[in-house]
Amino acid sequence: xxxxxxxxxxxxxxxxxxxxxxxxxxxxxxxxxxxxxxxxxxxxxxxxxxxxxxxxxxxxxxxxxxxxxxxxxxxxxxxxxxxxxxxxxxxxxxxxxxxxxxxxxxxxxxxxxxxxxxxxxxxxxxxxxxxxxxxxxxxxxxxxxxxxxxxxxxxxxxxxxxxxxxxxxxxxxxxxxxxxxxxxxxxxxxxxxxxxxxxxxxxxxxxxxxxxxxxxxxxxxxxxxxxxxxxxxxxxxxxxxxxxxxxxxxxxxxxxxxxxxxxxxxxxxxxxxxxxxxxxxxxxxxxxxxxxxxxxxxxxxxxxxxxxxxxxxxxxxxxxxxxxxxxxxxxxxxxxxxxxxxxxxxxxxxxxxxxxxxxxxxxxxxxxxxxxxxxxxxxxxxxxxxxxxxxxxxxxxxxxxxxxxxxxxxxxxxxxxxxxxxxxxxxxxxxxxxxxxxxxxxxxx
Amino acid sequence: xxxxxxxxxxxxxxxxxxxxxxxxxxxxxxxxxxxxxxxxxxxxxxxxxxxxxxxxxxxxxxxxxxxxxxxxxxxxxxxxxxxxxxxxxxxxxxxxxxxxxxxxxxxxxxxxxxxxxxxxxxxxxxxxxxxxxxxxxxxxxxxxxxxxxxxxxxxxxxxxxxxxxxxxxxx
Numbered sequence: 001x002x003x004x005x006x007x008x009x010x011x012x013x014x015x016x017x018x019x020x021x022x023x024x025x026x027x028x029x030x031x032x033x034x035x036x037x038x039x040x041x042x043x044x045x046x047x048x049x050x051x052x053x054x055x056x057x058x059x060x061x062x063x064x065x066x067x068x069x070x071x072x073x074x075x076x077x078x079x080x081x082x083x084x085x086x087x088x089x090x091x092x093x094x095x096x097x098x099x100x101x102x103x104x105x106x107x108x109x110x111x112x113x114x115x116x117x118x119x120x121x122x123x124x125x126x127x128x129x130x131x132x133x134x135x136x137x138x139x140x141x142x143x144x145x146x147x148x149x150x151x152x153x154x155x156x157x158x159x160x161x162x163x164x165x166x167x168x169x170x171x172x173x174x175x176x177x178x179x180x181x182x183x184x185x186x187x188x189x190x191x192x193x194x195x196x197x198x199x200x201x202x203x204x205x206x207x208x209x210x211x212x213x214x215x216x217x218x219x220x221x222x223x224x225x226x227x228x229x230x231x232x233x234x235x236x237x238x239x240x241x242x243x244x245x246x247x248x249x250x251x252x253x254x255x256x257x258x259x260x261x262x263x264x265x266x267x268x269x270x271x272x273x274x275x276x277x278x279x280x281x282x283x284x285x286x287x288x289x290x291x292x293x294x295x296x297x298x299x300x301x302x303x304x305x306x307x308x309x310x311x312x313x314x315x316x317x318x319x320x321x322x323x324x325x326x327x328x329x330x331x332x333x334x335x336x337x338x339x340x341x342x343x344x345x346x347x348x349x350x351x352x353x354x355x356x357x358x359x360x361x362x363x364x365x366x367x368x369x370x371x372x373x374x375x376x377x378x379x380x381x382x383x384x385x386x387x388x389x390x391x392x393x394x395x396x397x398x399x400x401x402x403x404x405x406x407x408x409x410x411x412x413x414x415x416x417x418x419x420x421x422x423x424x425x426x427x428x429x430x431x432x433x434x435x436x437x438x439x440x441x442x443x444x445x
Numbered sequence: 446x447x448x449x450x451x452x453x454x455x456x457x458x459x460x461x462x463x464x465x466x467x468x469x470x471x472x473x474x475x476x477x478x479x480x481x482x483x484x485x486x487x488x489x490x491x492x493x494x495x496x497x498x499x500x501x502x503x504x505x506x507x508x509x510x511x512x513x514x515x516x517x518x519x520x521x522x523x524x525x526x527x528x529x530x531x532x533x534x535x536x537x538x539x540x541x542x543x544x545x546x547x548x549x550x551x552x553x554x555x556x557x558x559x560x561x562x563x564x565x566x567x568x569x570x571x572x573x574x575x576x577x578x579x580x581x582x583x584x585x586x587x588x589x590x591x592x593x594x595x596x597x598x599x600x601x602x603x604x605x606x607x608x609x610x611x612x613x614x615x616x
Contacts, residue, residue, distance in 0.1 A: 373510065376514065411516070413513075413516075415513055415514050415515070415516045416514055416515070416516075417515060417516045418515055418516075419514075419515070422511055422514050422515065424507055424510045424511035424514055425481060425482075425511045427507055428478065428481070428504065428507040428508055428511060429478075431461070431503065431504050431507060432474050432478060432504065435461055435470065435471070435474060435504060436471050436474070440467060
């Protein structure tokens with residue numbers, strides 16, 4: 001099938017980048033909520049406040065696009081997001097009531113936008129209500145069942161002229177997995193001629209969605225051996241399954257990324273070397289330096305990743321993803337601080353900042369006050385990060401359960417002004433409770 | 446309305462000081478927490494922040510971090526007013542009082558350059574400055590507020606936007 005429209009694959013320099021996301025009707029995001037995506041985007045807020053929910057629709061689209069078969073409108077139970085029924089993802093408005101539609105809008109490169117609305121059809125699941133997209137600044141809208149006369153005005157000139165001149169075919173809006181497209185289909189298709197062409201208004205956003213690198217919060221248990229996987233440039237599914245394969249490839253290629261990975265591990269105080277030892281053609285063992293810093297003769301002092309603390313195995317997918325991603329590629333990191341000592345959490349800020357300087361874009365969902373504070377310090381020092389690199393989004397839920405997102409910027413001093421709540425004041429409250437109670441006990445003695 | 450408040454480093458130290466009395470420490474924490482939660486700002490000069498750096502408790506460090514993150518920890522450039530200093534110091538009875546006053550004049554100058562509010566535990570300095578205010582009228586409008594004296598009333602006053610009240614004024 002030939003397609004018009006933008007190239008489906010872009011390279012460094014013309015990477016299609018997601019710059020804003022808006023979601024409505026999805027889980028606790030009942031009303032429209034949006035976040036700007038900067039090189040380093042931080043999502044913070046209490047548990048179940050909706051941080052993951054703003055990114056999950058992108059992951060739903062990603063896993064729908066990445067299946068080897070057409071899973072229908074949305075692939076609900078995939079590697080990135082798991083539902084068993086559409087009702088589970090629709091916002092609830094009461095004890096037994098929920099919204100009928102949800103909508104996700106994705107802006108790319110600050111100029112183009114695709115917004116698609118899905119509706120719940122009782123006993124049938126999800127269908128596409130309509131899809132909006134911008135073309136050269138003009139908003140277009142597609143829905144299934146549009147007539148030829150309704151479609152013609154929204155087509156580009158060359159496509160419209162062709163359709164007008166060529167009566168021996170039909171033009172119609174069709175579903176392509178999670179999106180809509182306009183296809184011209186020749187009348188003689190029934191005779192075995194399968195040539196069609198279409199508008200592909202979502203080609204750019206599809207490229208951006210497929211290229212998202214998802215490093216989930218649950219990153220698997222350390223294993224004695226790992227299956228070798230294909231390596232990039234995109235990473236379907238979740239990223240932790242690629243880690244061993246990527247390291248093995250870097251090792252075979254003597255790639256500088258492997259040295260960089262060692263530097264990142266050492267900066268975090270975890271280890272200083274990681275190596276992939278081939279067991280057979282399909283499996284490797286990941287080995288890491290037994291000591292946290294390089295010593296003379298230490299290159300062979302390696303142990304299995306299964307024999308060291310969880311910090312290494314849980315952090316390795318993050319570090320490998322940050323080194324493997326190409327400039328402009330978006331990584332979604334869920335809680336990079338998990339299993340890390342506070343000192344390593346602080347160092348993680350520098351690792352992230354270095355990745356940003358290499359051009360990688362990162363969305364971080366975090367509960368770490370230390371990570372945030374270190375990012376503030378890096379901005380204030382002005383060495384690696386600038387205020388325009390960073391965007392902060394705070395998620396909170398109203399008493400009725402709906403999520404509200406508050407967004408803010410860091411200034412040159414690394415400060416962010418009034419956020420609904422900051423980690424520092426939470427910690428201060430905890431310290432106050434401790435001091436008050438402790439001193440009261442001491443007074444009794 | 447947000448007030449620009451000067452906080453003496455002794456409050457920062459006592460908010461988590463094991464040697465402070467439990468009541469004094471708790472009162473300091475309550476007042477700092479109130480200042481953070483109400484939309485007041487803390488102003489600091491180089492001299493004030495140097496004292497904070499030397500004396501702040503862990504609790505005060507966290508308070509300062511939260512205030513700074515919320516852009517409520519604001520620098521203030523204060524040039525020493527030698528003429529005013531001399532007039533104040535001339536009101537003292539002797540060298541000990543003069544020394545006692547001298548060490549806190551930077552707080553007074555910072556308060557006069559902002560919204561005339563000082564939070565401090567230093568009762569001696571307050572007494573000396575109140576006496577000086579009888580002769581140096583312009584410092585009389587400065588409010589010197591101690592977390593030790595009826596902390597509930599202090600917090601209520603902060604919540605009322607820290608209006609000018611005679612009970613806290615030096616003059």
